[in-house]
Amino acid sequence: MCLTLERSKDKHLMDQRAIDPPLPENNAEPIAGIDPVYLTPPPVEIPSGDLENIVAPADEASPPSPVVETIYRHRLPVRIGHWVNAICLPILVMSGLQIFNAHQALYWGERSDRDRPLLSIKSVKTESGEFKGVTTIMGLSFDTTGVLGFSSGSVRGFPSWATIPSGKWLAMGRQWHLFFAWVFVLNGVFFTLYSLAGRHFWRDLFPKVEDVRRIGRDLVNHLRFRHAGGEEAKRYNVLQKLAYTGVIFGLAPLIVLTGLIMSPAVDAALPGLLGLFGGRQSARTIHFLACFAFIGFVATHLFMVATTGLRNNIGSMITGWFRIPNDHERENEKP
Numbered sequence: 001m002c003l004t005l006e007r008s009k010d011k012h013l014m015d016q017r018a019i020d021p022p023l024p025e026n027n028a029e030p031i032a033g034i035d036p037v038y039l040t041p042p043p044v045e046i047p048s049g050d051l052e053n054i055v056a057p058a059d060e061a062s063p064p065s066p067v068v069e070t071i072y073r074h075r076l077p078v079r080i081g082h083w084v085n086a087i088c089l090p091i092l093v094m095s096g097l098q099i100f101n102a103h104q105a106l107y108w109g110e111r112s113d114r115d116r117p118l119l120s121i122k123s124v125k126t127e128s129g130e131f132k133g134v135t136t137i138m139g140l141s142f143d144t145t146g147v148l149g150f151s152s153g154s155v156r157g158f159p160s161w162a163t164i165p166s167g168k169w170l171a172m173g174r175q176w177h178l179f180f181a182w183v184f185v186l187n188g189v190f191f192t193l194y195s196l197a198g199r200h201f202w203r204d205l206f207p208k209v210e211d212v213r214r215i216g217r218d219l220v221n222h223l224r225f226r227h228a229g230g231e232e233a234k235r236y237n238v239l240q241k242l243a244y245t246g247v248i249f250g251l252a253p254l255i256v257l258t259g260l261i262m263s264p265a266v267d268a269a270l271p272g273l274l275g276l277f278g279g280r281q282s283a284r285t286i287h288f289l290a291c292f293a294f295i296g297f298v299a300t301h302l303f304m305v306a307t308t309g310l311r312n313n314i315g316s317m318i319t320g321w322f323r324i325p326n327d328h329e330r331e332n333e334k335p
Contacts, residue, residue: 071234073322078200081191082317088184089298091176094164096291097157098173104149104157106288110279118285121157123150131155181259188252195248204236205245211238227308229325247297251290258287 074082105120107113120136121144133149135142145151151159160166164176195201218237221227228237236244260266261273261283277283305313309325316322 069324070321071324072320073234073316074320075198075200076320077191077194077198079317079320081187081194084183084187088180088187089294091164091180092184093291093295094162095173095177095180098163098165099170099177100288101157101163101168102170106285107281108278108285109281112281119288121148123155181256185256188248188256192248201245205241205248207238207241207245211241214238215242225307227325233324243297243300247294251293251297255287255290255294258283258290262287 103112104122105112105114105117107117117136118138122134122136123131124134125131131150132143132145133147133151135144135148147159148157149155154160156168163173165172195205215238218239222239227233257273258277261277262280267274267280274280274283277286309323312323312325
């Protein structure tokens, strides 16, 4: 009887194994006669709330990096001319203010009318015995103590930090001004000849009809700090073309001619130029205004260089190579 129970138990165990075969251990051989598919553990269900914690593979999680495109934007003659001007202009402005301090007033016409100046900068002694700076423009007076008229305890038009040399030294200021004025002129002649001969002016600087049609759109984009990218970034926009063309072929010749007219030697050799500008004092006033127009242009230029990519713009003016901003960078620039 015991033998019968033992056989029944063994038969029951064999039947159970046939129904639920044991899983093989690691590196074990598959069990003969059993499909390996049935040995694969069932998939694990993940609660919907935990899906956000799952990290995708690296090749799927990060999008491919955008292709960086570079173009050779500034040729060597353009870069040389740019950096020569960058040296000359600050020296010309500061030495010119030193010369202006020798006679701190502007007039219109051939002679100086001290009773009716267009602009005058002077110091006035108050009732308390102190000095204050007073600037008068077209009859309207302003207190400019500390900047114009009286600054750093000294009676002078423009302050010492704005002039070369810093002290009251008219002769040295003239030497600085005349030397760098001729460097500026020769550099301008070289750049003009290159621009015309190499078609740089017509190809890159001169505004075309289609450029003028986009002036309203470009103006709005500038005011909203929407900078060009892609194909548009490969060329100057219409505002840049108008500014560069106006300075190179308008403002620069004007400031050079009015400067030459104030020279007695040039006046004697070419007397007709003086009448062209309405007299010596008129030429001096135009020269002064053109100087501050240059300052405004340079300030705007530097602001746009900084806001459109400082490293890229300066690097392109050193090496010539300009990196085209992609759409992702343009989106990050939007305020």
